[in-house]
Amino acid sequence: GSEVYDYLKRVADKTISVSFKPQYVDSIPKTYKGKVRDLLAKVSPDHSGIVKEFNLGKILDREIDSISGGELQQAAIAAAMLKDADIYFFDEPSSYLDITQRLKIARKIRTLAEEKGKYVMVIEHDLAIMDFLADNAHLIYGSEGAYGIFAHPQPVRSAINTYLSGYLRDENVRFRDHSIEFDVRAPKHLDKVAKLINFESLRKRFESFDFESSAGVVHKGEVIGIVGPNATGKTTFVKMLAGVIQPDEGKIEKNIKVSYKPQYIKSESDSNVELMLRTALKGRFDSTFFQAEVAHPLQLKHLINKQVNELSGGELQRVAVALCLGQDADVYLLDEPSAYLDSNQRMECAKTIRRVMEKQQTSGMIVDHDVYFMDMVSDSIMVFGGEPGVRGESEGPYDMRKGMNVFLRRMDITFRRDEETRRPRINKAGSRLDREQRGWGEYYYQE
Ligand SMILES: Nc1ncnc2c1ncn2[C@@H]1O[C@H](COP(=O)(O)OP(=O)(O)O)[C@@H](O)[C@H]1O
Ligand SMILES: [Mg+2]
Known part of the structure; x- marks a missing residue:
């Protein structure tokens, strides 16, 4: 897509600054020695706010190579958010995190865009989280290890539905020989x-x-x-x-x-x-x-x-x-x-x-x-x-x-099913459906 191209060009021209959370947080300890506190201090001396927001107090004085994958992921996301930049890029932020942690970081990443007006890009394979996190999504298709093509961005709901269908109508490309179905299965007796x-x-x-x-x-x-x-x-x-x-x-x-x-x-x-x-x-x-x-x-x-x-x-x-x-x-x-x-x-x-x-x-x-x-x-x-x-x-x-x-x-979340694909979607907290479903006690809507 041309949007991505413009973005890459401006990065290359150094007219905009980028903050980046790498995919493989496991390799951070290999290149970085020190405590979580030092990692954050290197980005900004004023990190007490983010420490509180991410609940990192307990691990602040632990060595980077001694914390769990989930803790490392949260520290790396916090460090990336702490940096003052024009564009924020998070490569697979949900790895090692449980659902509560995934939702929490998704909400925080959203605030960068919503409250600070930053441009945020996320690569994410947990589609429930992607759906919740993003406004628009690019679909990338191609052949494993050979090539990848960026499709034009779409609103996230239709991007995911298109992804599941295996067919890009706009560009008349079939990128999978079958669609992925969410069959709402009758319960097994x-x-x-x-x-x-x-x-x-x-x-x-x-x-x-x-x-x-x-x-x-x-x-x-x-x-x-x-x-x-x-x-x-x-x-x-x-x-x-x-x-x-x-x-x-x-x-x-x-x-x-x-x-x-x-x-x-x-x-x-x-x-x-x-x-x-x-x-x-x-x-x-x-x-x-x-x-x-x-x-x-x-x-x-x-x-x-x-x-x-x-x-x-x-x-x-x-x-x-x-x-x-x-x-x-x-x-x-x-x-x-x-x-x-x-x-x-x-x-x-x-x-x-x-x-x-x-x-x-x-x-x-x-x-x-x-x-x-x-x-x-x-x-x-x-x-x-x-x-x-x-x-x-x-x-x-x-x-x-x-x-x-x-x-x-x-x-403390409710899901509805997408009308078209039957896939589960996280309800916006406080929305009509969210309140209704909580009232019915149906957090996972089955119909
Ligand atoms: N061999 C062990 N010795 C001491 N503590 C352990 C050991 N294995 C797991 N734990 C601790 O038990 C708790 C549960 O671990 P685990 O079963 O891996 O949780 P989960 O898979 O739900 O993330 C953690 O606090 C972990 O540190
Ligand atoms: Mg486990």
Whole structure:
């Protein structure tokens, strides 16, 4: 688009100043040594306001290389906002953040434009957040690793709907061979489905964190979404189910085979993707099922000859999801599979997980923060809460409607569905629908 071109030209001419939040906050500690306080002081000596706004007081005197991904992300966004510039550029601000944190930074980024009249650009793959954050959006399409084309900007609602449709009417370009549908699924009648496991309440105590989960049932073919703030024990819970750590109280069923994708994936293998997958999955790798239902939708074709330790974040994630889904198991545990994936890959990944569970009549438990991903993947919802970093607990599994209501009531947001695509959209706080839905207790509108 010409708007982008003008902008890039003025940046190149140095007639405007730019503040930039980089995509990979994980690499900040590699180039920057010091405390969070020093990072902010380098941008501006007067940073007490932003510290308060972002609640950074607790981490101000921590070394940059010792804080969590979510804390690092918030510090990096705060530093970018602190800088006095004409244009602000945020590359994937939601990574590592939970929903509450995503909404909070989205509101703050908006104030740069609304109150200070700045020009703000954001690259974001969480479409619920993008929808909430932006006025206009550019769609970028093209071929992975080959080329990208910027389409003209559109109001964000139609940009996202166009994106989902796979077809740019204005330019008569089909950039995906199918549209992405949000089917408003009839609830599964899980009471009529065979149970796979009854799980007991599990308890785990760390030095400064105490976790207790609810007892529950997992049915065959059911996908349970796990939602909740950061540091409330989601990963701890999944690790106990996976047998990676032992609970202090409560037992895990022993005869259930579990396949597990950790939240933080490492790429230590020095073989290529194909060899790694073949070695791990054995004969299953060549099965029609794996190739058609896992490798194809996750677009492994492009990656198969690459070295595992040279994959980008998103490539590694797709390989890790494939490795998890390719195993022979009863329960598949995936901790934050949408991280590093673009919007399209997220939705393909969600549908892949569902299809594999349905076809194999196996069960999935999926931790994630992306509402579109959760909407597509889940039959039921477990809600985590407590006091982050101190105490965690879980509720459910509940059916989608109840689970999302419990969760969104706590997050203090309501969603409606888009009339055209049925995708969930965050209601503006205090709008007529927001007030009505709160009155009805329907935070996640199902119709
Ligand atoms: N091995 C451990 N030793 C001590 N504390 C831990 C350990 N693992 C996790 N924690 C703490 O437990 C809390 C919950 O962590 P986690 O289960 O990763 O949360 P979530 O996945 O919901 O973000 C955090 O405060 C974390 O620092
Ligand atoms: Mg986690």
